[in-house]
């Protein structure tokens with residue numbers, strides 16, 4: 001278990017599934033001292049063959065993670081949200097949320113539709129200004145020092161607004177250079193990420209032509225390319241097929257095991273229960289329960305606890321018209 005914030009990049013440990021064990025040409029971590037951190041402005045257009053093709057991958061073995069290791073309770077808090085509040089007109093979407101996420105934690109946020117998960121994650125990542133409250137990521141105030149804070153964060157936003165007239169390779173190149181990586185580093189990391197996400201064959205196609213799951217994966221790859229310390233992922237597994245979900249999970253688990261921190265939202269209770277060490281249940285813009293998965297679920301399943309806190313099941317009444325077919 002990792003107890004301290006590492007100076008090396010957590011993402012440097014990601015390996016493409018079934019890649020040969022030989023030393024890989026993974027780029028150095030992006031840091032102020034990183035020799036790759038100066039992008040060459042002359043290289044901002046990327047040729048369609050920017051990412052070297054990799055060998056065809058074998059099918060991925062599905063490996064269940066046996067148990068979830070708990071994040072070190074003494075690890076430093078790397079995401080601290082205090083008194084977060086957001087109103088949209090008269091509606092309060094987030095009503096004073098406090099969250100503490102420790103380094104090396106795999107932290108899940110769950111809640112019913114409209115509970116305020118996306119709004120909370122958007123405020124944490126500096127995409128949506130809160131009406132009140134503060135967010136610190138690795139001690140940096142996200143809204144006072146957004147540029148510094150955003151260097152540390154990789155974001156998979158909810159509504160994927162990607163530049164989808166770019167190819168996958170171009171989008172990765174764009175994301176990498178925007179984050180200050182140089183040509184070589186972007187190419188190397190793009191190849192690693194494409195292999196890890198099973199996107200090698202799609203890299204030279206327009207993102208607009210990707211399926212929903214492929215789009216999610218390329219967006220996730222873009223969120224990771226600068227080897228951030230914290231990944232904030234809104235519904236990362238939505239539309240992702242089960243094999244890819246296992247792949248993505250493994251990638252994230254390795255990232256977390258090497259000191260990275262993942263904060264994600266999901267409606268997949270099984271997945272949250274399986275992969276996360278901590279969870280917060282948000283209902284109507286408020287955290288109703290948070291802590292380790294075991295603490296939150298108690299003697300029930302996480303899903304049962306969630307349903308209980310979210311107000312229980314609603315009995316489907318009415319809609320008799322649905323049972324008398326119109327033809």
Ligand SMILES: Nc1ncnc2c1ncn2[C@@H]1O[C@H](COP(=O)(O)OP(=O)(O)OP(=O)(O)O)[C@@H](O)[C@H]1O
Pocket residue numbers: 088091092093111112113114115116117118119120
């Ligand atoms: N830009 C906006 N303008 C007005 N209301 C908004 C806006 N964004 C979110 N809301 C409202 O804020 C509330 C919380 O929305 P949010 O998207 O954060 O919920 P969520 O928990 O992510 O839901 P879901 O699980 O359906 O994605 C909802 O009532 C939503 O309608």
